[in-house]
Amino acid sequence: MARPSTRFVCQSCGAVSGRWAGRCNACGEWNTISEEIPENSGIAGGPAGKQAGGMAISLESLDAETGDIPRHTTGIAEFDRVTGGGLVPGSAILVGGEPGIGKSTLLLQVAAVLSEQGHRCLYFSGEEATAQVRLRAKRLGVERAPVGLGAETSVSNILTTLENGEKPALIIIDSIQTLWSDSLEAAPGTVSQVRTCSQHLVRYAKRSGAALLIVGHVTKDGQIAGPKVVEHMVDTVLYFEGDSGHQFRILRAVKNRFGATDEIGVFEMKNNGLAEVANPSEMFLGDRNDHSPGSAVFAGIEGTRPVLVEIQALVAASSLATPRRAVVGCDSNRLAMIIAVLSARCGLRFGAHDVYLNVAGGLKITEPAADLAIASALISALSGITLPTGRVYFGEVSLSGAIRNVGHTASRLKEARKLGFTSAAIPVPVDGEAPDKQIFVENLPHLGALTASILGSEEVKNRDSIEKDAKNS
Ligand code: TYD
Numbered sequence: 001m002a003r004p005s006t007r008f009v010c011q012s013c014g015a016v017s018g019r020w021a022g023r024c025n026a027c028g029e030w031n032t033i034s035e036e037i038p039e040n041s042g043i044a045g046g047p048a049g050k051q052a053g054g055m056a057i058s059l060e061s062l063d064a065e066t067g068d069i070p071r072h073t074t075g076i077a078e079f080d081r082v083t084g085g086g087l088v089p090g091s092a093i094l095v096g097g098e099p100g101i102g103k104s105t106l107l108l109q110v111a112a113v114l115s116e117q118g119h120r121c122l123y124f125s126g127e128e129a130t131a132q133v134r135l136r137a138k139r140l141g142v143e144r145a146p147v148g149l150g151a152e153t154s155v156s157n158i159l160t161t162l163e164n165g166e167k168p169a170l171i172i173i174d175s176i177q178t179l180w181s182d183s184l185e186a187a188p189g190t191v192s193q194v195r196t197c198s199q200h201l202v203r204y205a206k207r208s209g210a211a212l213l214i215v216g217h218v219t220k221d222g223q224i225a226g227p228k229v230v231e232h233m234v235d236t237v238l239y240f241e242g243d244s245g246h247q248f249r250i251l252r253a254v255k256n257r258f259g260a261t262d263e264i265g266v267f268e269m270k271n272n273g274l275a276e277v278a279n280p281s282e283m284f285l286g287d288r289n290d291h292s293p294g295s296a297v298f299a300g301i302e303g304t305r306p307v308l309v310e311i312q313a314l315v316a317a318s319s320l321a322t323p324r325r326a327v328v329g330c331d332s333n334r335l336a337m338i339i340a341v342l343s344a345r346c347g348l349r350f351g352a353h354d355v356y357l358n359v360a361g362g363l364k365i366t367e368p369a370a371d372l373a374i375a376s377a378l379i380s381a382l383s384g385i386t387l388p389t390g391r392v393y394f395g396e397v398s399l400s401g402a403i404r405n406v407g408h409t410a411s412r413l414k415e416a417r418k419l420g421f422t423s424a425a426i427p428v429p430v431d432g433e434a435p436d437k438q439i440f441v442e443n444l445p446h447l448g449a450l451t452a453s454i455l456g457s458e459e460v461k462n463r464d465s466i467e468k469d470a471k472n473s
Pocket residue numbers: 097098099100101102103104105106136139140269270271272273274
């Protein structure tokens with residue numbers, strides 16, 4: 001047998017090369033390449049075919065009956081929604097998130113609920129001692145749930161434990177970065193350890209029909225460490241996000257072989273664990289002050305669910321040569337574009353002003369439909385005119401200043417109406433018909449119409465004074 005040759009693996013992107021280098025050719029990162037001895041178990045690209053004693057498998061047709069996918073529903077509605085209706089037996093789910101966001105808490109709650117239902121749930125903690133997990137269970141009030149708890153980091157010990165005794169329905173690994181396989185020489189947390197350990201566990205899950213939940217840490221730039229290699233292997237990737245300054249957390253599906261992606265579940269971190277938030281709009285709008293300029297309500301869609309959020313803008317005279325543009329909760333390029341369109345197409349000048357934009361509550365908005373709400377908040381903040389109370393905004397702004405249609409108009413308006421909003425500023429619908437008769441709809445074809453609508457008769461006066469302000473400062 002050939003001597004196992006060493007190889008060099010980039011710890012950032014997983015690229016394999018035959019020689020060490022200071023900089024990875026594939027991803028351009030420095031000092032990420034380390035030497036590894038490949039595993040000889042043959043999982044990762046071992047010899048195939050006859051030499052390895054392979055045997056022929058029977059092939060199936062596409063139209064064979066499969067029936068509905070069975071699922072373990074947890075009863076935690078927000079979690080079930082994100083997973084697409086519950087955990088699928090034999091599937092693997094990666095839950096990523098920053099440290100301290102609440103991954104262990106969430107998964108312990110899920111394990112507790114399922115074990116109470118009579119499923120065998122095992123929780124392997126590689127980060128915390130069993131006493132710590134027990135303390136958390138007490139805090140959550142689930143210490144009586146029959147969850148099997150183990151503090152273990154060796155993947156072969158975990159697999160042996162799994163093979164012994166009754167087959168589990170749910171396996172939780174907290175976290176994949178702490179596991180190590182003794183068939184590799186690399187340190188725990190390196191790409192090859194993460195990949196090998198995940199492969200072993202996913203294979204076990206597929207074979208035994210247990211649902212596997214893997215916790216993965218996120219590096220400071222937001223990627224799951226040892227990243228793409230695990231994402232490819234699992235069926236579902238969930239991100240748990242939120243910031244420590246806010247109580248609520250968002251569980252977001254970014255890949256799901258058994259359900260919709262972009263679905264979110266909203267939780268609130270309380271003293272006794274994560275509580276579901278059934279109506280996120282109410283919470284995001286909770287302590288809104290709609291009597292101050294610069295605040296606009298955006299009717300957005302997160303997954304299949306409409307969510308209303310407040311967009312706040314502050315425009316202040318700047319003393320800097322290059323005024324500040326600071327954004328929290330959405331893309332800064334988007335803000336730059338909208339400011340440029342407002343100044344080029346509507347004559348509004350932001351050149352001598354610092355502009356701050358904030359999505360209240362800590363939600364991150366990726367939809368272009370937020371453009372119109374952002375533009376409204378900016379115009380309102382610049383002019384000092386409060387936007388009409390009880391109005392929502394959505395629509396995409398193009399570079400020409402035209403306001404373009406976005407999807408889900410009806411459900412956005414319905415959600416707004418449900419929360420007591422009485423009017424909406426939206427694009428001109430394609431079919432020319434008002435989608436909701438019970439809410440006053442103002443159709444805006446162009447940002448110019450929006451500016452005129454907000455500034456009204458004060459437009460000219462204000463623009464003059466704004467420009468004067470800008471000159472003076
Ligand atoms: P944890 O689940 O340990 O986060 P992760 O596994 O993602 O690192 O959650 C830790 C944080 O949550 C910690 O700062 C304390 C807080 N917390 C609560 O506020 N309430 C609770 O009931 C629990 C268990 C934790």
